Amino acid sequence: MHDIRAIRDNPAAFVSGWSSRGVEDAQAVVDRALELDRTLRAAQTAGQEALAKRNAASKLIGAAMAKKDRAEADRLKAEVESLKGEIAAQEAVEAEAGKALRDLLAAQKNLAADDVPEGEDEAGNVEVSRWGTPREGGPAKDHADLGEALGLLDFEAAARMSGARFAVLKGGLARLERAVGQFMLDVQTVEHGYLEVNPPYLVRDEAMFGTGQLPKFEEDLFRVGEHLLIPTAEVSLTNLVREQILPEEQIAEPMRLTALTPCFRAEAGSAGRDTRGLIRQHQFHKVELVSITQPEDSEAEHERMVRCAETVLERLGLPYRRMLLCKGDMGFSARKTFDLEVWLPSQGTYREISSCSNCGDFQARRMDARFKRAGEKKTEFVHTLNGSGLAVGRTLVAIMENYQEPDGRIAVPDALLPYMGGVTHVGARVP
Numbered sequence: 226m227h228d229i230r231a232i233r234d235n236p237a238a239f240v241s242g243w244s245s246r247g248v249e250d251a252q253a254v255v256d257r258a259l260e261l262d263r264t265l266r267a268a269q270t271a272g273q274e275a276l277a278k279r280n281a282a283s284k285l286i287g288a289a290m291a292k293k294d295r296a297e298a299d300r301l302k303a304e305v306e307s308l309k310g311e312i313a314a315q316e317a318v319e320a321e322a323g324k325a326l327r328d329l330l331a332a333q334k335n336l337a338a339d340d341v342p343e344g345e346d347e348a349g350n351v352e353v354s355r356w357g358t359p360r361e362g363g364p365a366k367d368h369a370d371l372g373e374a375l376g377l378l379d380f381e382a383a384a385r386m387s388g389a390r391f392a393v394l395k396g397g398l399a400r401l402e403r404a405v406g407q408f409m410l411d412v413q414t415v416e417h418g419y420l421e422v423n424p425p426y427l428v429r430d431e432a433m434f435g436t437g438q439l440p441k442f443e444e445d446l447f448r449v450g451e452h453l454l455i456p457t458a459e460v461s462l463t464n465l466v467r468e469q470i471l472p473e474e475q476i477a478e479p480m481r482l483t484a485l486t487p488c489f490r491a492e493a494g495s496a497g498r499d500t501r502g503l504i505r506q507h508q509f510h511k512v513e514l515v516s517i518t519q520p521e522d523s524e525a526e527h528e529r530m531v532r533c534a535e536t537v538l539e540r541l542g543l544p545y546r547r548m549l550l551c552k553g554d555m556g557f558s559a560r561k562t563f564d565l566e567v568w569l570p571s572q573g574t575y576r577e578i579s580s581c582s583n584c585g586d587f588q589a590r591r592m593d594a595r596f597k598r599a600g601e602k603k604t605e606f607v608h609t610l611n612g613s614g615l616a617v618g619r620t621l622v623a624i625m626e627n628y629q630e631p632d633g634r635i636a637v638p639d640a641l642l643p644y645m646g647g648v649t650h651v652g653a654r655v656p
Contacts, residue, residue, distance in 0.1 A: 226590035227330045229262050242336035245343060245552045254333065261326040265319055272315035279308035331434070332441055335587040337552045338561040344551025351551070353563070356535070357544030360627055365570030368625040369502040372398055374633055375652040380501075389500070390492065390507045397651035398621075401637065402510070404644035405624070406617045409512040409537050410485045413614050417533045419483035419514060424461030426486060427452035432464045435592035436611075437558035437584075447489045447507075454489035458513035459611040461486075466517055466607065467592035473519075473599050476607065479526045480517040483614065485510060503618045504576070510617040516610040519596065520586065523608035527583040531563045534579045534614045540640040543623050544568040546575050560585040565615075567623040578619045581612030 232239050236255045243251035282304045289298040342351050372378025377398035383391035394402055413419045433439040433453055438446060438460065447454040455461055462482045488511050503509075514533060516526045531547065538545045550562040559582035566575035586606035589595070595604040628636040634652035637645050 226587060227333060227336075228590065229258065229326065229330065232258055233262060239336070243333060246334045246337060246555070247345065247553050248334065254329065258326060258329055261322050261329065265322040265326060268315045268318040268322060272312055272319060275308050275311040275315060279305055279312065282308065328440075331591070334555075334557050335437075335560050335584060337555065338583070338585075341555070341561050342549065342551045345553040346551075347554050349551030350554055350564070351549045353547040353549050355544070355546040356539060357542070357568070359544050359568045360570045365626055366629060366633075367502065367571040368622045371625050371629055371633065371635065375635075377651070378503075387507075390505065392503055392506065397648065398635075400645065400648070401624070401635070401641070401651050402617060402621050404637075404641045405620050406485050406510055406512060407644055408540075408641055409614060409617070409620075410483065412537055412540065413483045413512060413514060413533060417481070417536075419481040419533075422458075422462060422465075422482050422484045424455075424458060424465075424484055424486065426455050426461075426489075428455060428460055428464070429453075432460055432467070435467050436460050436463050436588050437556075437591065441557060445491050447491055455486065456490045457488050457511060457611075457613075458484040458486040459515060462513060462515035463517075463588060463609050463611065464592060466589075466594040469594055470604055471517075471594075471596040471607065473596060476517055476519055476522075476596055479522055482515045482517075483512060485512045485617075503622050506618060512614045512617065514581075514610075514612045514614040517594070518608045518610065520605065520608050523583050523585065523610060527561065527563075527581065527610055530610055530612045530614075531565070531581045534565055534581060534612055537615050537620075538565065538567060538578070541620070541624065541638045542640075543620075543627055545578070556580070556582060558582070558584045558587050560587065567619070568627065569623060570626045570629075576619070578623065579613040579615045582610065584609045584611070 227239070232255060236259065240251045240255050243254060248254060282301045286298055286301045286305070289301060342349060344350065369378065369380070373380075375398065377395045379393040379395065383393045410421065414421045427449060429452060430439055433446065436459055438456060446456060462484055465482065488509055490507060492505055492507065514530055516530060518526050535545070535547070545565050545567045548564045548566060550564055555562045562580055562582040564577050565579040565581075567578040569576050585608055588609045589606040594607050594609070596607050597604045624638060625635050628638060630636055630650070634650045637649050637651065642649065
């Protein structure tokens with residue numbers, strides 16, 4: 226959400242900022258916002274003036290009655306009634322302009338940080354670093370072929386009961402997926418100090434609005450009655466501080482939260498993309514990382530969060546690269562985003578496995594999440610950050626492809642052996 230006072234003070238910055246993020250005719254958006262702002266403030270002023278006149282006239286009625294000046298009393302009563310109508314009319318204008326302004330601003334993306342590169346789409350993203358050496362050798366099988374050949378990945382059974390973009394994992398592959406999630410959660414809680422949370426998977430519209438999924442991306446969400454299924458635990462974790470004023474000591478060190486949850490996405494805008502396999506599913510698991518910080522701490526916390534996600538890939542021995550997203554490729558609520566892309570041998574390329582974003586105070590304004598510094602009366606909005614630490618299904622895909630063996634089995638990475646009860650290969654006969 227954006228502060229209309231900031232737009233009022235520097236409209237050119239918003240025209241430039243929104244234009245660079247792909248907003249068509251950003252000048253018209255800014256002009257409309259300022260027009261609604263003027264209408265809103267004029268109605269507020271007129272309403273306050275009418276209220277003051279009504280109060281003054283009401284007091285004079287008593288004095289006129291005491292003097293038995295019936296004509297003056299009747300005139301004042303008529304004036305009061307007229308002013309009541311004026312107040313109601315201005316309140317209606319204020320309410321209409323206020324709603325239109327909130328709706329307009331709620332639909333606008335966050336402004337990018339100064340060091341985010343220009344660019345319209347993923348072609349403008351900048352590679353920051355790489356780790357690991359991509360697998361060499363003969364052609365690698367796709368993870369879907371590997372899983373089906375082992376009899377441990379069943380898309381047809383899933384389609385019969387649920388439709389497209391679902392999968393059934395069985396036996397050693399199901400256990401490997403569970404091991405991946407538990408390993409990630411242990412790394413983030415035990416080693417990196419995140420507080421484990423088991424949050425709701427169903428939330429109200431207000432929670433989705435707070436983190437930016439609503440109103441713009443409703444078609445990507447699954448609705449269940451009056452609730453929505455979370456597309457990521459970012460929604461539940463970040464909304465833990467909604468409508469709160471935190472004491473400074475509570476975020477003197479960043480508040481770090483993590484959860485391993487199922488995630489549900491309609492993938493409405495991805496027709497024809499990754500239709501086969503586990504890359505783009507309606508239901509998947511993910512370990513989410515969320516940080517709540519003071520404004521001056523969010524940039525350093527962003528770097529720390531990315532390193533927390535990278536650590537998982539390095540422990541699993543999966544080659545990856547870090548990408549700084551350009552303005553046109555960032556998510557709606559993000560101020561700055563780093564993507565981690567893991568190497569997939571079957572595709573001969575890197576694919577996204579984690580996205581870590583600093584949202585600044587954008588989500589906090591939508592949630593009314595603030596904090597108060599010691600000795601200060603004024604409150605400030607917190608900064609929020611979120612990232613994948615990591616997407617479990619995509620990590621499983623990367624393990625299957627990078628650890629596949631000539632006989633079709635999948636070797637278990639050393640880091641996961643403690644979670645697999647001595648099983649060293651998926652597809653091997655267990656004694």
